Amino acid sequence: MSKPIVPKSTFMNLSEEKRSRILREAVREFADKGFQKASLNAIVARVGIAKGSLYQYFDNKEALFLFVFDRFTDLVKEVLAEAAAASLEADFFGQVRVAVQAGLAFIDRHPEYYEIYLKLLFEQAVPQREDLIGKVRLFSRDYFGPLCEEGRRQGQVRRDLPTEMVVFVLDAVLDRFLQGYAKSYLDSGLALAGKSRSELAAAVEAVIDILRDGLAPKQG
Amino acid sequence: MSKPIVPKSTFMNLSEEKRSRILREAVREFADKGFQKASLNAIVARVGIAKGSLYQYFDNKEALFLFVFDRFTDLVKEVLAEAAAASLEADFFGQVRVAVQAGLAFIDRHPEYYEIYLKLLFEQAVPQREDLIGKVRLFSRDYFGPLCEEGRRQGQVRRDLPTEMVVFVLDAVLDRFLQGYAKSYLDSGLALAGKSRSELAAAVEAVIDILRDGLAPKQG
DNA sequence: CACTATAATGACCACCTGGTCACATGGCAA
């Protein structure tokens, strides 16, 4: 277990309203600029507090960022738990479907947190970057790993494939689907962002169909 | 057709050796820091020229970056052409295999250029970012689009799938495979970076196998 | 009220950035 990120006590003593205002503006700034280019000056200006105050709540920029990222992982955990609960009865590909929909819902609800994650993926010199990404990737493996094992046991997933390979392909397609939803230049022409809910659902079905049966035509 | 990026004439008059030294250090810096955080001071210091000189070769940071990125697209074009030439006789999945191997070879040969591309994906406020990414994505669609059409005509690809859908899945899996090769935290436990050439080839086969036949067991 | 502990403040610091420009340098022509 990793230790929870806890800001200085002064921050926790603030009113809920002020705390969430600070969090909101910090999230916005990090989402907009990434860790490196995010400006503490911009944050305090928008929140309407002095820079010195921010430094009484957090030791430095890194601590603020880690706190924000910790909230992000909390939200991911939340959404994943919901997804798991909603798909208890579903079979393997049904659970994959629920996972995709959970991802889409996350982006709808928390686009700025998702943006922070995307920026983190390839930005350099972010404190503990690999750890942070690893934490999120671990969610995915904790979710898909057992799912694949179970799917294999139940005969819904081929037994001749190593589990990591299955997880890799699921990861690849699901992540790219979400990225394409958030960034249209990554959707390979699917125009995911502009789709209605039902069109989106159809696209999800098509992707899952390919995951299930592959690109080649069936042959007895 | 987009116009070629041409630096100021002073740069072209430089000796080949000096030009390539400048290019090399610029590539290194952009790969390391991304566009925003890349430091012209660092570049000129490493090249051993005055900052004013750099500004006689390029109008500004943006022009230098565009020049570097233009070299990147040249290299991609080169590798793709090689791949296309090497797979003239191959069937659909054979050509996919060649494309993956071409990508791996590119990363081996030009890791820093690939790094620049990855950073560009989610960095903000890079001049003409969407255009630049679009240019690279277009390569992919120009390569996979016709490939899919042909594969479908020849009966190697299911006819009930929209071409964009097929391209999307190919893109997703291939890109993630390359990203996992370059960044181990994205390989879902496959440990691609540490693999020998033959192990890597085996992993490629496994992925293509899934792309062809899917995750579900065959059933008559 | 006075006293105290805590919190809020913003001027200030050293450092770095992309970009400029007046000047120095060097090679070539007359």
Next chain:
DNA sequence: TTGCCATGTGACCAGGTGGTCATTATAGTG
């Protein structure tokens, strides 16, 4: 040698950064 002009130079600029700290304001207690 003299003049010329393209090229090379680095001190300099305004503006921004993360971070500090002496000072002020506030709230709670006796």
